[in-house]
Amino acid sequence: MTGPTDPAAPTATAAPPASEAREPEVTAPLPAPAPGDPDADARTRRIRRIRRVLTAVAILAAGVIVTAALNSGSRHGYLDPRTTDPFGSHAVAELLKERGVTTRVVTTAREAADAAGPRTTLLVTDPDRLGATQRGVIRSAIDLSGGRTVLLAPGSHSLTELSPGVQTAGGADTEHPAPGCTLPAATSAGRAATGGGLRYTTALPGATACYPSGGHPTLLVLPTGPTGGDTVLLGSETILLNESLADEGNASLALQLLGSRPNLVWYLPSLADSDPDTAPSGEDKSLLELVPAGWSWALLQLLVAAVLAALWRARRLGPLVTEKLPVAIRASEATEGRARLYRKADARDRAATVLRAATRERLAALVGVPHTQSHDPAALAPAVSARLTGEPRDVTALLFGTTPSDDAALVALADHLDALEREVRTS
Secondary structure (H helix, E strand, O other): OOOOOOOOOOOOOOOOHHHHHHHOOEOOOOOOOOOOOOOHHHHHHHHHHHHHHHHHHHHHHHHHHHHHHHHHHHOOOOOOOOOOEEEOOOOHHHHHOOOOEEEEOOOOOHHHHHHOOEEEEEEEEHHHHHHHHHHHHHHHHHHHOOEEEEOOHHHHHHHHHHHHEEEEEEEEOHHHHHHHHHHHHHHHHHOOOOOOOOEEOOOOOOOOEEEEOOOOOEEEEEEEEEOOOOEEEOOOHHHHHHHHHOOOOOHHHHHHOOOOEEEEEEEEHHHHHHHHHOOOHHHOOOOHHOOHHHHHHHHHHHHHHHHHHHHHHHOOOOOOOOOOOOEOOOOOHHHHHHHHHHOOOOOOHHHHHHHHHHHHHHHHHHHOOOOOOOOOOOHHHHHHOOOEEEEEEHHHHHHHOOOOHHHHHHHHHHHHHHHHHHHHHHH
């Protein structure tokens, strides 16, 4: 006599008697598919579909990378004269080119200083990024070049060395102030977007203050040294951006400030020019700001492609479908196979537990004990003992005893349980 098969049990030790062969048939898949097995064919088709999907994703990724690489030559960054996006400065560079001004882009302070001269305008797009050494190099160029130097939105961090005697006066609250001065470039341009940035204050002689906001100028022109050059401090870079060049007098003011000499050196400070120990904390940029403009669209396209692929290949949820297994296996064969696994793992404890539990459930049904109490010794043992005849036996030890010590004891336990059930059935 044996108990029902246990799906959670990993092993077995004893084979059931032949009477179990009369149980109904159950179905189970074979451990290894035979040639022409539909499961193997389905796996092959699934692998082929996965390969096709991976190939399509790889081709899409390659196309996105190639497109971004081809476009990267014209998309360099903020205030870059080679960049045509809204925050670049390609438009003003093109207008200067039409007026005979040659624009050269440099990325180090030494290159900028070497290119400066009396026929040159040096534009420093981010003075506060410069380290102490780079500020010293640019200051020497301002004093000795005899040309014009334009500093875009310099803060107190850089003004001390690049323009001594000038201090910041807070932020401007007027986006398009009037010129308010006699500087020819300002009077001919009219209102311009010099507000929205910094304001300045100075007591230096010969300084020209323009575009005041709240009583402080957003544009300062200072004479520089004995060589005849000058320095322009512009509180906002808005007039140089592609998106705002056509507003008010922005284009006129930008062309006159940058086009007074035939050569323009456009200095874009690089990370090598920055000073991490003294740079202001406001210059920290987020991860998205550090991603080049062209790659942001590439990443977005990859994300959309991945979502579409997931929706296309996602498993459709629905009602369970009964699948007909390829081979029918008799219950006795399945039980014998599980018994072999029990024996191989030497799991006598698990086998004995399964045998006793199945016997208790069947005996409970025979003697009228509720199913919920079939594993309670106090309820089951007296009811079974009352159905037995002959010499008294320890039913509790048989149904709820310890684990057999060896395979022979396990087989004996199975025989005793089978005899006990047979006697109760016939009593």
